[in-house]
Amino acid sequence: MNYTSLAGELQSLVKGTVLVNEPMKKHTTWRIGGNADLFVHPADKEDVRQAIEFARSKQMPCTVIGNGSNLLVRDGGIRGMVLKVGRGLAGISIEGTTIKAGAGAMLPELAAAARQAGIGGFEFAAGIPGSLGGAIMMNAGALNGCVADVLVSVEALNEDNQYVTFYKEDLDFSYRFSSLQDKAIICLETSWRGFPKSSETIKEETREYLSKRKLAQPQGYPTAGSVFKNPPGDYAGRLIEACACKGMRVGDAEVSQKHANWIINLGNATARDVLTLIEKIKKQVQERFNITLHLEIRVLGED
Ligand SMILES: Cc1cc2nc3c(=O)[nH]c(=O)nc-3n(C[C@H](O)[C@H](O)[C@H](O)COP(=O)(O)OP(=O)(O)OC[C@H]3O[C@@H](n4cnc5c(N)ncnc54)[C@H](O)[C@@H]3O)c2cc1C
Structure with a gap:
């Protein structure tokens, strides 16, 4: 395939940016990975839908990533299109104890928004460098909580490129698992619910928790966090x-x-x-x- 001409074609359909031969090491926290043939930064969810439709019409494989903080990309890179759900889908709004956020927003941003609004339950998210989409896929969590504790629902594109809503109960969450894994589902918008809690208390607890994490984790080198899942009953x-x-x-x-x-x-x-x-x-x-x-x-x- 001539990816330069495909990129030009796709660029005329989307508001975001389309890149050719993009080094994936720029998009993984491990700073490892060969090139993606096409790389798309969608500007909004309609861009995501357009890009997927385009990839299908060209019979091009499509891979979705978030912040690349749980990814090892092999040295030969990724064939076809990589779609990064990031800053174009990162808005956050709050009503009562409900938080709505684009899947490209980051967990620490969700935690900060909750803290400022006096909403508890999101403290675990403060130190995890993942997007909300990636976090839902992985049921990301830390000592004191995980995605499954506070997620209400996620709007996504399904295998037929249609907008659908999944509720937490649909996702069969367990330790670092959601039923969306290994399916052609793209998370776009998310809804969360916490409980009233003093901002000051959240701030104190988060500070303590982050300093403990800092002591326990390597600093100063690219990583992807824990490589292996903990086996049942052990670490x-x-x-x-x-x-x-x-x-x-x-x-x-x-x-x-x-x-x-x-x-x-x-x-x-x-x-x-x-x-x-x-x-x-x-x-x-x-x-x-x-x-x-x-x-x-x-x-x-x-x-
Ligand atoms: C320093 C460090 C600390 C970490 N600490 C923790 C921790 O305490 N707890 C923890 O659980 N994890 C931790 N992680 C791992 C990682 O941050 C989480 O797994 C995070 O949820 C991954 O999100 P991401 O956006 O980076 O996803 P990515 O790594 O980009 O992708 C992960 C998976 O999700 C899929 N995906 C991503 N976005 C979407 C989307 N919008 N729609 C559909 N699929 C999507 C990808 O295809 C891939 O299969 C850590 C990582 C680092 C580097």
């Missing part, structure tokens, strides 16, 4: 540390000395480095504990 980090994997390195990918379930990019790590390191960790944990670790991060693209 992936504890198992990996017990296998003496902290500091284990492949190329520029290293198991963090601070948190064994995090892999840091020392500078020029490739997806191949990270995937090789992941296999080594899994093998050690399997051999020592007979436990199979499963990935929390999502792996996209080709070698």
Whole structure:
């Protein structure tokens, strides 16, 4: 396919920006990933619908991303179109204890809006660098809460490119899982409900919680947060540390000395480095504990 001419065609249909051969490392917090053939920053939800329709008419695969904070993009990049649900869909409005927000808004922005309005329940979101769309997909959460606790509904585009609304009950949430995963569903608008709580109390609790997180997590290197899900009744980090994997390195990918379930990019790590390191960790944990670790991060693209 001639992506330059396809980009020109798509650009005439959308208000947002269409890029060709865009390095995915610019769009992942790990700073890793080959190029996307076409990359679209939609300006609003109608842009998303137009872009999807265009991709279908050209039989082009389409991948949706948010802030890229839970993604490993392989070194060969992503074929077809990547659609980033970001700043074009990031408005936030509040009525009572209900918050409505575009799926491109960030969890810390949701937490800040809730804090300012005196709405409790969103404190967990303050330290997670994901968009609301990505957070719903992953049922993102931290010690004191998760998406499933406060989400009411999400407006999305379904497989037929139609606007549909899913309610929390439809999404079958469990630990880092929602039933929307691995489906061609694109989250666009979200609705949340918390409960009245003093802004001052939220502020204090959030400050304390963020400083604890800072102490426990590696700082100063690109990462994607926890690499593996915790197995039932245990912690992936504890198992990996017990296998003496902290500091284990492949190329520029290293198991963090601070948190064994995090892999840091020392500078020029490739997806191949990270995937090789992941296999080594899994093998050690399997051999020592007979436990199979499963990935929390999502792996996209080709070698
Ligand atoms: C420093 C750091 C700390 C972290 N701490 C935590 C933590 O405490 N708890 C936690 O749960 N996670 C944590 N994470 C992981 C990550 O931030 C969350 O999983 C987050 O919810 C991912 O959101 P995202 O927008 O970055 O999604 P992405 O990484 O861009 O995508 C994740 C998945 O969601 C899909 N997706 C994204 N947006 C949409 C959309 N609009 N519609 C449909 N599908 C979409 C993608 O296709 C992909 O499958 C951390 C990551 C980092 C880097």
